[in-house]
Amino acid sequence: MDINTILITAGAIGGVGLVCGTALALAAKFLAVKEDPRVEAMEEILPGANCGGCGFAGCADYAKAIINDGAAINLCAPGGAEVLDAIAKAMGIEASVEEKKVAVVMCAGDSDKAPRKHLYNGVADCTAAAAVAGGDKVCRYGCLGYGSCANVCPVGAIEIKKGVAIVHPELCISCGACVSACPRNLIKMVPISRTIHVLCSSKDKGPVVKKACQVGCIGCRMCVKLAGDAFEMDGFLARRNYDIPVENEGIVEKCPGKCIIKRGDSEDPAPAKPETAPEQTEGEASETKREG
Amino acid sequence: MITYVLIILGAVLVNNFVLTRFLGICPFLGVSKKLSTALGMCGAVIFVMTAASAVTWGLQRYLLHPDGIFKLDLRYLQTIAFILVIASFVQLVDIVMKKSAPKLHGALGIFLPLITTNCAVMGVAVLNVQLKYSFPKAVVFGLAASLGFALALIIFTGLREKIDRANPPRAFQGVAIALVTAGLLSLAFMGFATLVK
Secondary structure, three states: OOHHHHHHHHHHHHHHHHHHHHHHHHHHHHOOOOOOHHHHHHHHHOOOOOOOOOOOOOHHHHHHHHHHHOOOOOOOOOOHHHHHHHHHHHHOOOOOOOOOEEEEEOOOOOOOOOOEOOOOOOOOOHHHHHHOOOOOEOOOOOOOOOOHHHHHOOOOOEEEEOOEEEEOOOOOOOOOHHHHHOOOOOEEEEEOOOOEEEOOOOOOOHHHHHHHOOOOOOOOOHHHHHHHHHEEEEOOEEEEOOOOOOOOOOHHHHOOOOOEEEOOOOOOOOOOOOOOOOOHHHHHHHHHHHHO | OHHHHHHHHHHHHHOOOOOOOOOOHHHHHHOOOOHHHHHHHHHHHHHHHHHHHHHHHHHHHHHHOOOOOOOOOOHHHHHHHHHHHHHHHHHHHHHHHHHHOHHHHHHHOOHHHHOOOOHHHHHHHHHHHHOOOOHHHHHHHHHHHHHHHHHHHHHHHHHHHHHHHOOOOHHHOOHHHHHHHHHHHHHHHHHHOOOOO
């Protein structure tokens, strides 16, 4: 090969490269847009996975939102506690660790306990089932069990057991997708440390509930009397006030409707302050499980 | 005039860059999940491909071709020179756009670096040379090719959004059903094969 060929090639490509490089360098110098150095620093802190889990279009956008619009700093799920601390330090704000919330299906009327009134033979989808004659369960409020929530769950944390959806709290990543998928609005996000629930959403009066389900809330107010502020009445339906722990766990056995149900370990009777988060260990345990 | 119409029809429908020539499959599969992002990608591709056709045409004619400024036959440097120039050009556009049109940069910004060395962009530049197009024809061809890409991407994104809602069997979810869909779409575009003779 002629040495000239090599020189010409090198010269041509080098020349083109030089022209392009110079143009870029000049452009970068004269057309530079001043970016907030804090935004850049924030981008460094964020994991850069661009997962969009925070609700912004990628990490850069979230970094901008934190700096410019004062967006909440605890939205980065993949970053976890480390990133949260780093952001908090960079912003000079106290990191408020919010307790992990998990979804709970507020219905326990499975196929043994809550009868069906007709045979639904259509698409296996709760919204479709609910649209046909008000759903195939006698109870107008109960879980239909066709798994619309389980279908939208990105991690497969929802199981349909005997015609009722059950969320496995250790798998739940608290994305809230199931909450909006349920046509009967049965799914609520609940702090993971709270294990005693009123698993009924029927607002009907006692006798009506009795006919529709063996484990329905009949509105007897027993729980409000025995466990105080941890429960509150919403018409004929008792609801759990998750801000206050249940101290008298006897209520689980005493509930005449058998709709107060305990899942998992005891609730920590310590006064529940979200900041202290006594259930941190539990939360972290499930966190690692999820990553693994 | 009729040649331009034929070039456009040919590049958009008959020899669609994605579905017939199989160029630019990466963004075709990558950013076809949401219509809003797909539209951003389409905008960026239309811009880059049209401009790249013009820039590479000039490069080929005045630098690489034996009739160019240096009277040297440098055509064997085509690929590397094109990549170099297209990449720098896109970077330059990125910087200029950030300064002068921040809104547009916000919409297209993330996609511009992604398509610098996209094979569809490279393909249109090389095809311009192979087909010996004049400058206006090259630019029209670049524009038409990118419009064809945009057409394919938008149709495909629409299909994928619908398919995702239709809840395909677990084994087919995601890329599997997307590839099947792309194949069927490509078959459909074969129907245009005899449109332009």
